[in-house]
Amino acid sequence: MLDKTYDPQTVEQRLYRVWEDSGVFGCAPESSAAPYTIMMPPPNVTGSLHMGHALTFTLQDVLIRYFRMTGRDTLWQPGSDHAGIATQMVVERNLAAEGKTRHDFGRDAFVDKVWEWKAQSGGTIQKQLRRLGASPDWPRERFTMDEGLSRAVTKVFVTLHKQGLMYRDKRLVNWDPKLHTAISDLEVEQRPADGHMWYFKYPVQGEPDRFVVVGTTRPETMLGDTGVAVHPEDERYTDLVGKTVVLPIVDRPIPVVADDYADPEKGSGAVKITPAHDFNDFEVGRRCGLEMINVLDRDARLNENAPAEFQGMDRFEARTRIVERMETLGLLEKIEPNPMTVPYGDRSGVVIEPWLTDQWFVDAAELAKEPIKAVEDGRTRFVPAHWSNTFFEWMRNIQPWCVSRQIWWGHRIPAWYGPDGTIFVEESEEQAQAAATAHYGKAVELSRDTDVLDTWFSSALWPFSTLGWPDETPELARYYPGDVLVTGFDIIFFWVARMMMMGHHFMGDVPFRDVYIHALVRDEKGQKMSKSKGNVIDPLDLIEKYGTDALRFTLTAMAAQGRDIKMSESRVQGYRNFATKLWNAARFCELNGCAVPTGFDPAAVGSTLNRWIVARVADTAAKVGAAIEAYRFNEAAQVAYQFTWNTFCDWFLEFAKPVFNGTDEAAAAETRATAAWVLDRILVTLHPIMPFVTEELWGALTDTREGHLMAARWPDMPDVSAPDAEAEMDWLVGLITAIRSVRAEMNVPPAARLALQVKDANATTRARLDTHRALVGTLARVDAIDHVDSAPASGSAQIVVEEATVILPLADVIDLDAERKRLARDVAKQDGEIAKLSKKLANEGFLAKAPAEVVAENRERLADLEATRERLKEALTRIG
């Protein structure tokens, strides 16, 4: 016997253990079933579950559970990435609490500390994923720093290097002066700021009193200026090109060069060039052969290349001092306010410095070619499709990818340097040593590169490294490429694009066929959730309060393509109510002894009621399945919800009551069997979205089940369509609804039972009324139904239902005026529709050009409306 209400807290964790222990989450590489693969985007090892995770993993689990039920061999590959910078920061912060730094330990000991931390504190999110009901193949869980995955990283690095696609170069990179490492463009956040434009006068050498005015937003970098650029066609400066100006303070002569980069419209038209500290200037410097002078150190303090008085000074302090000095020298022309954007490191929160260093780069432009083609010709498909534009935009303008990081936690770069700086990139120290010996003709001492690789470098290999690559495992052959990658748009560049690059290059095929990009979860007001705003909703709190199924259903129902999700608790509450509703429907079935008899054949049920509900549930299951396959999650949720509540509970179970309580034992038995069978289909259909309550009911309703619901088959039904039964039940629902409306409107006491008189009913209607006499009686509170030829002129309410007029004698309660108004209002409603349709049907263009079936449909509708209006008018006449 089911409890009165469903209590998620007592059910969820118990069921999850049962599932996990039974091994149903796992894939079956030996099976003959077609595989279905989703590579779980590995969450950060420092992470804990937030609402975005809850959404993305719910959707992935819906897909996996659905396809598992359809009989596919599903692999949902779980794991996490080592999050180089973030993890190192966490561990360093812990050390700082003890007053220590990583340097107190040294590299190896520090890395051991990180592993210790991982063993203790990592894996939080994996526990939380279990609370969410996620069903990945846990025994196959991987970590990007695993031995196998690390081997893949080394192999890829070495291979790319030998192919000339990985190289060492001295370029400007985004330098984080706090973390002391390079970071990628994607880890730089551009923030708007109210800056200034300072205009400095640089004296022209050999021409006393002549100055070139240059504008700058970063005065401190002027110490590294090695040129002044003007536009080649800017006549104001033509004669200066080739001449020299003297850099103030430093007193360095620097050339005036002509370059398109200088914009004659902007500022003075002349621009100072600091190739070592600005990305644009770097390019200008390269084109014009300017010197590169680095004036900042790793902390972004001025270094030994700056005049002595500024050395060691912080960049912001230096800015102030230099402006003061220029003013003292009489070389500050003016200062203007200048709105601009300033780059910040997204981890450290400090201003990023373009800094000249030796780093490892991947030739991303070359690797991007195949992925671009794959999206162009549809081998990889973005859903929704417009995201391919974003993808193309980035991939077609891609810059070399800086993959080296100056931190300790990560995959150490497999490059060794000889005494003269010759680089040996090999998969092991032994191989490097051998290569060096061959190179030098004798054994030499090598030193290994101290840098590690960008975390995204290893993440990019995830779709095949987790399957055992570079070994040719059966899993690799079977589960690559994956079917779909599910993720948020913010990760398209970081990860999706890079997996595609590596997948094509090393596997020769797309890593996944579909990329489903889902929404961002925002707060109720539509604001991005963030810790600093304090508007974060913790999914685990919602799970505690309303149950996992309610949260999952909410996220699924709100996951419409192309729109962000505004999370509101009332919505979750609403779907908690839905779970309760389902629970109570099951309870009702149980109380009435509903069970599926062995050998039950849904296609063989006889009563209209049962044929109708069987057809409807089959239709619902098909629609839900199609919606999930099309990534229309909200539609899947909505269809399942509406059928369960508005069709099964509101109508079918209500209709079943009089049958259960009636005298026709055969009908009651068939309806019990059908109810139980339909309820089972509902559980199956809802299971991918609400796994817990459905599994619990599945187990509780019968003790003869062969397995878990999660391993049950998705409804794959014989032809059970029954259009005649559907038409009949629609009619019945319409009749009952109409009677209830009149009762409510006429203020008939709910308990009062009425007699019904039916006029002008045709044979079909008479037969239907006869069949469903008991159902109408219970649901519309009607005692007797009689057919009459004429109606009493007054004291009645009248309803037109198709060809028939239904008369409700309400002698004591009827308000004739109200009834007259009600009928007149209905007539007016018909009039409006009739006018619209008549106009349309009078239009020759419409008759000539619209498809015949549209014209026919409109004619039919007009005829129906006119007939109904006639009967309503007759009813009015009868009242007088």
Next chain:
RNA sequence: GGGCGCGUAGCUCAGCGGGAGAGCACUCGCUUCACACGCGAGGGGUCGCUGGUUCAAUCCCAGCCGCGCCCA
């Protein structure tokens, strides 16, 4: 400045060439033997604005207004 997206019922959002929908909220009525986390009945929308294409436009196209995001 470039790109993308969004303006549909009080709120949150589906729909997207031929009869305007859902959930929540709201109003009225119900201790109806599964469920008040419920049942029944309602009210509420020139589908942002202006043009165009079409027999037909909430839906397609253009422009405008407002909002959001990404990139420079």
